[in-house]
Structure formats: C-alpha cells, structure tokens
Amino acid sequence: MEQYAAWKALLVAGEPTTAWQKFYVFFYQAFLENDRWQQYLSGVGTTLLVTLFALLLGVVLGVLVAIIRTAHDQQRPGKHNPVLGFVNGIMKVYVTVIRGTPMMVQLLIMGFVIFASSRDYVTVGALTLGINSGAYTAEIIRGGLMSVDQGQMEAGRSLGLNYIDTMRFIIVPQAVKAILPALGNEFIVLLKDTSLISVIGGKELLYAARGVVSRTYEAMYPYIGTAIIYLILVMMFTWLLGIFERRLRASDRR
C-alpha cells in the first residue's frame, strides 16, 4: 500500500521509474486498489450466470425449433399437418430475423425498446442472448439430425417404435455426437458475447473493467486482464467439452 503510494507519486511527478515500478503501480491500481478485484470477480460471476442461463434457453429453444422443423420436413408425402406447417412458418421467421440482425442491435432493442422500463439489465441481456443463441443452435441441431443416415430412422420405425422414441433413443444421440464440436463453438461465442450486455448496463466482467478504466484513466491493465480472464474461461470450457466428447466416443471403439 505504502509502496504503491510512493511509486505512484514518482510516476505522477514524472520522475524516472523502472519497468517493475510501472507495472506494480498500474497493476495495483487496476486490480487491487479499493479492492477492485471484487468488481471483476462479481463481473465474472454475472458473466457465467448469464452464459449458463442463455445456454439453457438457447439449447431448449434450439432443440424445440430443430425438432419441429425436422418433423415438418420429414412428414410423409401427402400427409401434411396444417398446424405443424403454421408453427414451422413461425420458427422460420424466428431463425431468419435473429440470424439476420446484429446481436448488438437486438440487445439495444430489447434493453431500450421492449423492456425499456426494466432495471434488471442482466436478465434482459441473458434473455436476449438465449433467444439469439437458440436460432443458431437450432440450425446446428437440424444439421445434425439430418446428417444421421436415413436408414437409422427406417430401422427404428420398422421395429414398431414411434417417431418420438426413434428420435429420442436413436437419432438424437447420434446427432449430438456429430454436432458437439459445432455446438461447443456456439457456446464459446455465447460466453464471449455476454460482454455485449454491458451496452445496456448489465454488470458483467467487461462492465467492471470499463468502470475501473473510467476511474483510473488507465486502459491497458483492466482490458488485458479482462481478455486473459475470458481466455481462461473459454479454455476451461473447451477442456470440459473435450471430456464430454471423449465419453460420447465410447461406441467408436473397435
């Protein structure tokens, strides 16, 4: 503490300082002064919470949209269900609108137009991210479902299993294995995109870093620190995904 004050005074006065002294002052100022690390920590907490919520919402929406769209496309010729056709239309509009507009614009509209009166920016942000992620996840899952050999569906149905059981026990497990890398990619993008909710006032990691920058007039350490924290989070995520993928590959043993 005294060390920091003394070296800070040297820097402010323009006296010559060593690289170590500079590093110490800026690092202390960015992360330790006034217990600022707590702001980053609570920011990381929010980031993870938003990611988790958006992930769950995205997966639920994605699975729902993908299954409805696949079921619609796989109807027997001549046996078209009008309700399914209508719902399928809505799903298509959803995917088109979400994929066709920037994430940032969606956040601003949700935060300042649709939920303009809400003060709960984090929830609004998580909701927006989840809805956004759902559209991408839906297309990834749909691709996975379509990539499973048609013979698998035929074999399941020929045994007398109904469509839902065949999907649940045969098609979906194989699709999940095939799409895991793409899904992991989407989850990583989602984790990093949580930084965007700072534009509507969501107090996540980047919001904390920006607060520190505006108080200390020093950008390098808070932002690089933030980048390193995101990197570590993503690496942990990738590691977990790798474990999961290896477990799913059990049936490839020869």
Add this chain to the structure above:
Amino acid sequence: MIAVKDLKKNFEGLEVLKGVDLEVKKGECVVFIGPSGSGKSTFLRCLNLLEVPTSGEIIFDGVSMTDPGTDIDKMRQRMGMVFQHFNLFPNMTILKNLTLAPIRTKHLTKAQAEQKAMELLKRVGLEDKAGGYPAQLSGGQKQRVAIVRALCMDPEVMLFDEPTSALDPEMVGEVLDVMRELANSGMTMVCVTHEMGFAREVADRVLFLEDGKILEEGTPEQIFGNPQQARTKEFLNKVL
C-alpha cells in the same frame, strides 16, 4: 397372411410399381428376383409402409395397412425387417440394439427382453458380442445381429431387403445359414435377393419382377428349371 392388391408406386412421375398383386400364406417363403431398378426393394418397403404406396391395398392378417386409421406402429411390431446396410444403431451396445424395441413397445419386460436377446444371439453364435458395439463387428456379424434384432419382437413375418448384397462374399454364407434356418422353422418370409442359390433351395415360391410388374412366378423348379418368359431366361442366363 399378406394380401397385396394392385399396388402402385410413383416417385415424382416415375412409375416404379405398376400394379403388383401378391398373396403370401403363413409359413411361406417368397423370394423376389429381378434386375436392379425393377422395383423389388420398393415393393418390399411398401409392405411395412416405409414407402407409402400411391394406390392399391395391402392387407396384413385381415387389417388394411394402407388405411389411414390403422396404427402403423402396432402393425410394424408384427413385421420384422432386415436391411441391405444392416442399420444397426451405432450408439448402443449389441444387447441394447436388440432390447430397445421390445422394451419400449412394452412387448417384453427388460428381463424378458434381455433373456430372449441372449438366447437368440446364442442361436446365431454371437452371444459373446452382447456387450460390444456394432462398429466392432464384421459385416456378416452385423447382419446376423440385425436379423436377431427383428426376431426379438416375435414378428409374424420377416422382410429381407437384399440382406447379403453389402457383404464380402466370404460372409454371405453365414447370413444365408441363419435365413435358411429361419425359413425351416416355419417363419413367413418375403425376401428380395440376388442369391439365386438361396432362392432355389429355400423359396417356396419365386417371383420375377421386371419393370414394376411380376413377369413370372412359380416354384423354384419352374422358374430356374423351365422359365416361360424370354426375359426371365435372359436374366437367369446372365446371373447364373
């Protein structure tokens, strides 16, 4: 047991089946032969409605398969099918492959299904593979498992769609042995195959399909020994 009346099937304007009639009695083994593209597989796939016929009627055990009110899943539980490419479920162990359908359709309890699966696996000599995955099996073993998978549902009819066409020549015999044993045990069978030796030996009736129509039918002796149609003779000369 199965009655097919004037079955027609179009694929986007292409007429694949041009009116096929067939009557299969209980315990009979009927074999379809014919050139590729003649509609053999399509016909077989129409029998359990994997392909929806354009017109015509299929009656299985007194119930119309083509009637929209029929519970097709219930009917399919009574008809086993074996595919050219096995279509085992790669994400499950062999035992799970065999017991999934009987358990899910409440045909058998888990314990009964597993017991039955092991008994049948033993019959085809694969009981030691129960815990393995399909990727660990050879083609012939996969097809034997696929036959067992269908048998686990205690079907009344078995449909075979070119079951040996995707196999190494060495492995054809082991699959045909299982089919032969099945036919001898009195199973009703409808087969599409290029194995003329099998057709001659096992079939009760051979049908020659050409261009979406049954051109000639009869006992194996009639078809292979004394074919009436010039086209049948030509085909048999080429393949035998």
